[in-house]
Amino acid sequence: MFKSNTPYLLFGNPIHQSKSPIIYQLFSKDTNIHLKYDTYCIKSDDSFSKIIIDFFNHQGKGANITVPFKEQAYFLPNILTERAKISHSINVLKKLHDNKILGDNTDGVGCLYDLKRLNFIHTENKILLIGAGGAARGIIPSLLSLPCSIDIVNRTFERAKKLENLFKNIGNIRAIDVSSLKKLNYHLVINATSFEKNENFDFFLSNIILYPARTFFYDICYCDNITPFLFWCKNNGAIYYSDGIGMLVSQAAYSFYLWNNIFPKVDKIIQILNKKKKYL
Ligand code: ATR
Numbered sequence: 001m002f003k004s005n006t007p008y009l010l011f012g013n014p015i016h017q018s019k020s021p022i023i024y025q026l027f028s029k030d031t032n033i034h035l036k037y038d039t040y041c042i043k044s045d046d047s048f049s050k051i052i053i054d055f056f057n058h059q060g061k062g063a064n065i066t067v068p069f070k071e072q073a074y075f076l077p078n079i080l081t082e083r084a085k086i087s088h089s090i091n092v093l094k095k096l097h098d099n100k101i102l103g104d105n106t107d108g109v110g111c112l113y114d115l116k117r118l119n120f121i122h123t124e125n126k127i128l129l130i131g132a133g134g135a136a137r138g139i140i141p142s143l144l145s146l147p148c149s150i151d152i153v154n155r156t157f158e159r160a161k162k163l164e165n166l167f168k169n170i171g172n173i174r175a176i177d178v179s180s181l182k183k184l185n186y187h188l189v190i191n192a193t194s195f196e197k198n199e200n201f202d203f204f205l206s207n208i209i210l211y212p213a214r215t216f217f218y219d220i221c222y223c224d225n226i227t228p229f230l231f232w233c234k235n236n237g238a239i240y241y242s243d244g245i246g247m248l249v250s251q252a253a254y255s256f257y258l259w260n261n262i263f264p265k266v267d268k269i270i271q272i273l274n275k276k277k278k279y280l
Contacts, residue, residue: 007059008037008259011052012066015039019245019273020064023252026272027264035260048072056095062259063093064252070105070134077103086141086170089134092255104258107135108142110251111220111244117267118242120188120216124148128186130204130229131193132159132175135220137166139192144171151176151186153204154193178203183210191219191229201232212237220244226279246270 010020016039024037040055042048048069053076055063065073073090074080078100084090090103115121125148129136132154140163143150149172154160160175167173189209191201209215217233222245226234230241249270257263 004038004040004055005059006036006038007061008035008063009040009055009060010037010064010066011040011042011048011069013041013043013068015041015066018066019248020252023249023269023273024256026269027253027256030264030268031256031260031262033260033262035256042069049076052076052093056093056099056101061095062255064255065091065093067134070138073103077101079103081105083108083141087138089138091138091251092258094258102258104255105138106251106254106258107138107247108140109254110249111139111247112142112146113250113254113266114242114244114246115188115218117246117250117270118216118218120218120240120242121146121148122187125187126185127151128153128184128189128208130154130189130191130201132156132163133192133194135194136192137163139190139220140167140173141170144173147171148188149173151184153178153208155203178208184208185210186215188216188218189233191217191221191227193229194221196228201229205232205236209236213239215240217241218244220247222248224276224278245273249273 018039028035070089079102081104084103084105087105092104094102127148127150129150129152152160152175157177164175217238219227219229221227222243227243233241249266253264253266
């Protein structure tokens with residue numbers, strides 16, 4: 001029997017640090033739609049699929065899925081949106097009227113929405129994407145759809161090459177080997193890795209960013225302190241940079257829209273969350 005009676009839950013592990021409950025609370029206030037939302041930590045010896053099926057068989061109306069379950073979640077829904085199919089991962093589920101489960105991925109559209117909001121991205125931009133894991137894969141289709149061109153660098157070149165092969169039929173994307181590159185000029189550099197040491201970014205960036213003061217830098221990670229990637233960028237001459245708090249709010253807004261047909265006011269909520277930042 002499922003151990004929570006909340007109809008909307010975020011599933012992941014770890015989950016204690018999540019800002020999603022507060023974001024949905026602010027959406028509820030903004031839209032006057034009462035949405036009871038909480039987090040649920042799936043332990044390593046629990047069965048992810050069993051828990052999700054149990055949730056939707058009981059009180060569950062909608063779910064967000066976060067690390068490390070987004071890829072597994074792809075295999076659960078009865079129906080997938082096109083963007084979920086392309087990214088092969090799921091971050092939102094909805095129970096439909098006929099009890100079927102719909103799976104969607106709002107990470108990519110959330111990222112693009114935030115980059116546009118910040119005025120960090122325009123059609124035909126050249127983007128350097130650092131990282132070739134699940135987070136990178138989730139945002140690539142939306143960036144290519146603008147359209148933009150993407151170079152991917154990654155510690156493990158083969159993983160970047162895999163993403164090139166996965167997406168080359170939908171846009172201009174190539175894996176690059178950092179060590180063989182001269183300095184390049186990018187409009188936008190996005191960090192989609194999970195590493196957290198400042199010095200690691202020298203390996204990626206010192207050799208390839210030509211004009212740091214004219215380049216936009218975006219970290220899909222976020223925290224109240226400056227992220228290691230943005231710290232590195234700032235110390236190396238960057239002027240335009242942002243963490244991914246706006247992406248978090250935007251992907252949640254698209255989830256809220258999927259559940260309620262109303263898109264909440266994203267800017268206002270980002271402003272509220274930014275007030276907690278220690279470096280702005
Ligand atoms: P996620 O779903 O968060 O993207 P992931 O699939 O494990 O997680 O991908 C993590 C990304 O961070 C990868 O691009 C990984 O590089 P590798 O493909 O070479 O593993 C990158 N990463 C993690 N730790 C790193 C480190 N210490 N130095 C460089 N890259 C790192």
